[in-house]
Amino acid sequence: MISVDKVTKIYDNGSVAINNVSLNIRKGEFVFVIGSSGSGKSTFMKMLLKEVEPTEGKIVIDGININNIKRKEIPFLRRKIGVVFQDFRLLPSKTVFENIAFALQVTETSPKAIRRNVPAILAMVGLTHKAKAYPNELSGGEQQRVALARAIINKPPILLADEPTGNLDPETAWEIMELLKEINARGTTVVIATHAKDIVDEMKKRVITLQKGIILSDKEGGYNYED
Numbered sequence: 001m002i003s004v005d006k007v008t009k010i011y012d013n014g015s016v017a018i019n020n021v022s023l024n025i026r027k028g029e030f031v032f033v034i035g036s037s038g039s040g041k042s043t044f045m046k047m048l049l050k051e052v053e054p055t056e057g058k059i060v061i062d063g064i065n066i067n068n069i070k071r072k073e074i075p076f077l078r079r080k081i082g083v084v085f086q087d088f089r090l091l092p093s094k095t096v097f098e099n100i101a102f103a104l105q106v107t108e109t110s111p112k113a114i115r116r117n118v119p120a121i122l123a124m125v126g127l128t129h130k131a132k133a134y135p136n137e138l139s140g141g142e143q144q145r146v147a148l149a150r151a152i153i154n155k156p157p158i159l160l161a162d163e164p165t166g167n168l169d170p171e172t173a174w175e176i177m178e179l180l181k182e183i184n185a186r187g188t189t190v191v192i193a194t195h196a197k198d199i200v201d202e203m204k205k206r207v208i209t210l211q212k213g214i215i216l217s218d219k220e221g222g223y224n225y226e227d
């Protein structure tokens with residue numbers, strides 16, 4: 001699903017953010033990318049979205065070599081990848097329903113399908129009763145649920161989450177992780193960059209650890225920080 005082959009990213013100022021990294025993420029995997037600040041996590045995620053271009057190497061996403069795609073084809077790549085961020089990034093002047101509907105409008109979904117699909121996804125994330133609320137009327141956990149609903153409403157094969165629980169208390173963070181697990185169980189490949197060590201330990205999933213732009217370790221079944 002995601003193939004990264006000898007990828008290096010050197011920023012214009014000479015910073016080597018990713019240094020000759022190769023890895024494969026298979027369809028349906030649930031993967032954590034961890035590492036201290038500055039280890040290259042954001043750069044790695046941004047390269048998958050083609051927000052940052054690799055200096056060297058090849059990235060293939062769902063069969064598409066993204067190095068070669070043209071600027072006007074980038075929206076098609078973005079449809080393959082749902083994204084959520086630490087700071088939710090909802091549209092403040094739109095209701096919960098409208099925030100999610102907006103993601104369908106930009107892919108030219110019919111109004112009828114929007115009226116059907118938005119309530120279904122709201123039910124999945126447990127926010128049916130908040131459809132008419134505005135983001136500033138929601139808790140952090142609720143806002144992240146809306147962001148997740150918006151990210152998956154177009155059924156992308158991949159979901160990228162950059163510190164999705166960074167602004168949440170531990171209990172709410174777990175609820176969001178449970179939702180990410182459910183999204184994964186329904187077939188979406190999930191990649192999460194995070195600092196949340198306790199969650200990563202507990203989840204027992206694949207953990208890719210970056211350090212100074214290289215892969216320090218890549219382990220199935222969780223990471224024991226005492227190692």
Ligand code: ADP
Nearest residue numbers: 011013015017036037038039040041042043044
């Ligand atoms: P992380 O997400 O793990 O904190 P980043 O990918 O943000 O790591 O950063 C990796 C390295 O690349 C750091 O040394 C950082 O200073 C550098 N870096 C990140 N973004 C830029 C940029 N736009 N220009 C120059 N250097 C950058």
